[in-house]
Amino acid sequence: MAVVSRGFHGRGRRDRRLPPGQRDIGDGFPVLTAGPTPHTPLDEWDFVVQGQVDGLHRWTWEEFRALPHEPVTVDIHCVTSWSKFDTRWSGVAIDTLLDGVETAAEYVVAFSDGGYTTNLPLADLTEGQGWVVDTYEDEPLAPEHGGPARLLVPHLYFWKSAKWVRGLALTAFDEPGFWETFGYHDYGDPWREQRYAGD
């Protein structure tokens, strides 16, 4: 007989979608700020894949917009304990950006305007698990939520979904990012409640 987690017994579908220690924020979408909101002009914006790759891969805003986009509807989970269900985005899959990129790297550091960085295993961005999104709820992604483009990696806590993302540095070794060096968990799986180092 299968072992069923008792905490889920008799609860509605939404509770089953809520990782431990999280609450449903409903229509809210709080913004945590560690700096001024960048406003990089689109004609100066680019996105690059660099590091342990065969040369630099770069897209201007127009080139990025012309890449195949796909709709993504996902639940997101912030480490500050709110979750938001069925958020609707559109963006470019990391698989598309890495198509044809030769690399032996196993890790990624995403970097952003404003100096933010976050680290992830490369395997957590590929096979339909990560996107660079430029559209939220059918509108251009607002600057306070990371526009013109942010990373979206919904299966990890939302600090991994770097706002104002400008590129991915592929690395052979894991290099902790902006908050990971300050006590946030290196991986950040909300279902294992990996909020802080040691969790």
Place this chain on the structure above:
Amino acid sequence: MPTTLDDLRGLFALDLTGAVLTCGGCGARTELGAHDLYPDAPALVVRCPACTAVVLRFGTGGGLLRLDLSGTRLLTVTAPDPSAG
């Protein structure tokens, strides 16, 4: 007198509010207290008022004090005891 690690104790016992930080990004020299502060985060983020680069981060979570000065090129503070200089 050679400088030793023991002298670091003197530095961190000081009130650093009047310390002057030279930004590693743009080179601006600014008193610590005149920087842009972002406390609404897992650590206090201190940014250069001239170029908005992060010059200092300080965190107290998880029973650890963490200080990141990688965005500061130079920190200068007046020695409390003139004879120490």
